[in-house]
Amino acid sequence: MNRLSVLLFFTLALASCSTTKQQQDTTSLFKVGEWPISSDEFIYVYSKNNFNRDSAYSENDIKEYLDLFINFKLKVTEAKALGLDTAQSFKTELEGYRKQLAKPYLTESQVTEKLVKEAYERLKLEVNAAHILLNVKPYADPQDTLKIFNQLLDIRERIINGEDDFASMAAQYSQDPSAKKNKGDLGYFSSMQMVYPFEDAAYKLKVGDISAPVKTRFGYHLIKVKDKRPSRGKVKVAHIMIRATSGISESDAERARRKIFEIHDQLSQGAEWGNLCKQFSEDLASKNKGGELPLFGTGNVDPDFETAAFTLDEIGSFSTPVKTAYGWHIIKLIEKRGIEKFEELEQKIKERISRDSRAQLNKKVLIDRLKKENGFVANDDNVQQILAKADSSLLTATWKPNGQEESEKVLFQIKDQTYTIADFFSYIEKKQRPRSDISPHYLMKSYYNDFQEKSILSYEEDHLAEKYVDYKMLLKEYHEGILLFQLMDEKVWSYATQDTVGLKDFFEKNRNDYQWKERAKATIYDASKKEIIDELHDLKFDNYFKVPGSKFTVNGADQELVGQLTKKIDELTPYLKETGHLHFLLEYDRSKLGNVKVIDSIQHYINSIEFINKKKLLSNDRMLGTNGITFHLVSHSSGYIEEAYNKESELRLRIEEGVFEKDENPLLGEIEWGEGTSLVEKNGRFYFVDIQDILPPSPKELKDIKGLVISDYQNYLEKIWIGELKEKYPVTVNEEELNKVLKKLENN
Template sequence: MMKKGMLLLLLAAMMFGGLLGQDSPVLMTIGDEKVSLEEFERIYRKNNNPTSLNRQSAEEYLELFINFKLKVKEAESLGMDTTARFLNELEGYRRQLAKPYLVDEEDKEAMMKEAYEWSKYDIKASHILIRLPDSPVPEDTMAAYEKMMVIRDRILGGEAFETVARATSEDESVRQNGGNLNYFTVLSMVYPFEHVAFTTPVGKLSMPFRTDYGYHIMMVYDKRPARGQVKVAHIFIRTPRGMDEEGKLMAYQKVQMVYDSLKMGVDFGELAMHHSEDPASAREGGNIPWFGTGRMISEFEDACFAIENKGDYSMPFKTFYGWHIVKLIDKQGIGTFEEMKPELQQKINGGGRMNIRSERFVQKLQKEYGFTAYPEALVPLYQAVDSTLLVGQWKSGPLKELDSELMKIGDRKLETGEFVSYVETRQNTGKSRNPLAYVDMLYKEFTFETVIAYEESRLS
């Protein structure tokens, strides 16, 4: 492997251009294989936004690239480069390498702007959840949807949302909150949930919608201007559940003593270090990190945001956890789009939003290249799979020879037998408890990979 200094020099040369077409330097040596800078640059530029070339992104991508190369070399040396396990792992690395490329830049910008517009508001809502089993089949989703429609009709018929939520919701927190999520803001929930929250009019009950957790309905109670973020220090005196009356009285007297000391001019940080019962913040003079709506319990947030002037502190107030006194250190509102863009970009590049962007990109390519699927060709496979598929023991037999057309994209046609082979090499993953649902999941992945592979072949 190369020394770090030389590596950074080559990366800098790559980013400033001028190397392609010349004798490309050797970037690394793995065993007897020499990997050129040209090879790395070609893959990097193909799978990343050309306008985002920078040292940090190149170094991060290089680490992924090295891991990919090492994995291939190790498997070859052990004679494992054709095993199903290795092929699955290798495919995972390939997807990671290509992931930055699998998005539409216009869609990315639109999603950032959407998140920014939503960040201007806080939403107060309640929800009811009906869970779906692992790897649900169509019958499962239909049953959950119909159950949720019955629940929705009860609320529209006049029953209180909280009453119905406590009786029907499968969200574990319903016992404590009756389905009430209080106020929350953007990028704190999964995207489908946020989309409904920010697009449902105040006072309205949504239709059932699906997330990875199951089916939900949501009642939106309020939409207020966002309060931004706040930084405070606090002093905390515990009143744990089960504390007797004498203990509660002592806690009250202690917080009043601290409050009296503050009014006499004693330093807040000193009092926090000596008296606060939150060890993590007490060591820092009571300071806690910046937070915004939905990050703390509502009573605590309301008390913090109610303080107007930096340096002022609240009167003692009680929450479920105990007594608090908070001091305002700083407040900040919502910045401009350009100011928030780096943070927004980082957050939408991970989790569910990234998956949604990738799916949208593939749908765009399907339309562009005239993608057509023939799902009826899967019937023989559905009839042949059984529970052995879920434990890595299923044998495809003659199904691999099926030549019926499964899908086509552009000038490429794929036969059912190709997908059967794909299924056979991806057994025993623990991702499903239902063989038919697992085939459906693999079919979705196979379609995704087929479309991306066709797009890459057009660009190479």
């Protein structure tokens, strides 16, 4: 059984998790030694692994699967007998998987789905809002929080009564650092660009309305909605930028302004965008890419840049120069997109929601549900007692409990499990760290809330197997699967690769099973056009190909020929020195040369170059009708020839060289089986097959098929091992129960 077969029982597909609550029967289908395996476990595993096979529920299929399942349980029984499940490495690995398996059960899917749909619908609308922010620490004392809250109510009242306008009050009172400049104006934004409480309030307000104070992690806000509009989607643009940031001299600022307008004039007169961008743009990240920027939507870039970009309507059109905090820009429109379909965005929105403040809504609903389901009961008197023990040592992370007589008092209970003051104090001692942004009382309360939430979630996680049969069975599969991997690797997989003596002996005893059929030594050229095949014919010389574009012909007197060729060879020598598969080819007609000794002179010169030996110099004395010498580079590397042809497209040419059995390649079955060449056109491609030799049937050697032999040897070792396990742990099948299982599965 190989690693993929093991996955028959070791399923890693978390997406298939179900939250069905149900009870399982425990009737035994078979025993491995004294270990009973229930019918329900077999039915569950069989049904899950064959759910999409219409023909899987025949008696033969079920019995074959039962044999595999019994073998699986035999190995797991041995792993447990060897104590592999007690090793710390095993426990650590299983705990990691257990945490992953538990995640789908520790979330409120209905809440998530509602938030996802809400976020998507809000993406269709953009809100223009302003705000006034008064900072409040997350754990401020109630009197401080109330003071800020009332201050905002007073500001709101003055605005509503017409005593002051929103912008002037934002400039005067808002603690947002940008308020003095923008008077609280946030521009347009869409869903998931603001913290959720702020977004939620803004989307629910009508245009012109001012909210009551809204609490976020930054403090309290008054929000005024100035406008709402349909989403403009996203836009992709390129830009040419000239830097002109605040603080530069007036002369530099004027120079930047003149430069951008001169570039704009050249573009208006028809100058090529890419050249001007590369030459003048000062955005180093984009200038060599034509100024292209990533796709963006509302609220993602400088407002002036955004407005100019979305104002462009025609693809390829460009703006007049636009000034931002970074400098001057000319913006060219590349693409505009609407909002993607819900199905396309759903997963991305879920991921965003899991990371933003919306996740707290999900967690709160989950905690409330688990409290009800698991019978959570708190002892409020004891809770107040421990909160009263907060002092300044909490802020320096040096707090220690006192009063051991109280330690066993119960803070809360989840079903039959109690959580005491001692448990909480132990949690604090591990959790505490120095803090300066909170009072001791609220820090103690925060620790208690965290302790309570973690206890509720931990209890649920520890008891998931009691509620959900799918979780229980998946966890069992992981538990047994990890054991099986470890033992299979030790007994079969790694053993077979390391046992070189045993592998060789197995191969020799079974050599007759490893025989080559009649084979062809061949080269197959697969081209997109017939012209490529024809050109390859012309470029072929013996077992070499002339490199396209390397041809160089010289004519003239003897010494002139030598001079021209040696100059060309000198130019190519450094390249040839690095590329070992390239060689020289000289083509000429000896009878047409004025002095045949010129060939000897050239050959002598080439051979005088230190790194070139005679094997790198090839001659072809077959060119009739020319007085000159033609020089080529030639290569025996099919990969190099492919690369030369595929510079424009990877699909132009593919060359496959090797020794093939007839049924190994469909093309070889369509041509005459014998030495020679054939041209085949198939599915719009052109294939040229060059068979150089036919090799008779012969035995394979271990080095040629080692991977296959190792796989067979593993199967052999496993078979022997299974036999030993069956002797060690006798298997008894409950035939009466098996018949019930067969009927139950066959009726599915």
